[in-house]
Amino acid sequence: MFESMTPAERVAFILHDVFGFAFAEVAEIVGRTSAACRQLAFSARRRIGAAQVPATPAVRQARIVREFKQAWEAKDIDALIALLDPDATVIADGGGRVGTMLRPIEGAAQIVRSLVNLAGKQRDLTVLERTVNGRPGLVAQQDGVIVTVVAFDVEGDRIKHIWAVRNPDKLRSWTARS
Incomplete structure (x- = not known):
């Protein structure tokens, strides 16, 4: 601008x-x-x-996040790609304490590849729709413990950015709420 x-x-x-x-x-x-x-x-x-681009209404954001969750759980590659902006990015923060991506992932195809790979490694993971940073997001629990909080930036009908926090130090406030 x-x-x-x-x-x-x-x-x-x-x-x-x-x-x-x-x-x-x-x-x-x-x-x-x-x-x-x-x-x-x-x-x-x-x-x-x-x-300034008009913000995507919260109801539409929630629908897109819900569709993303459902597509990820179903490992529906086509649906995931359709929900992501072609130039989307994912940034994950493990704080050096838990495993995560070391660099941002750019591009819908690369993101989907990583998500499908991750889905195959996760066991007993429960993903819940929650408000994250005032917007629709996801919280993942393993054995009842919050292990990841995911925030989304939605532009129009596509996800533009995804931030995943896995650092246990940063998740303390979330574990206190649950």
Whole structure:
């Protein structure tokens, strides 16, 4: 979105809206009037608003996460690929304490390959739909203990990013809730 702004809009916006400079101070820095700087920041905000993609409604996000869970449990490769953005990414955090992917996985086909491989290794895993970071997500339990919390970024009707937390230190707050 910053690329859509002129350099002057970018400077006025960042100095005022991000760093909290008064327009009089911004004017001194950039060599324009306070009114001109106010207008530049206004234009920058308008560009930002126009560039933002409307959020996927929570009901649709929940449906997509549910379909993802069902497809993963069924090992339905075609359904998983259909739910993922072609450029989707997965990042997992084991904190060096539990096994996980060492690098982000990029691309729907590579993600599905990893998920199917993972599904074959998991035994007695219960996956529950839960709210994660204020959005629909998944929580995996093994023998009643939470072992993974998964958050999703859904854009439109596709999953764009997946974050899996497996680090037991980071899961403590989740185990306290269950």
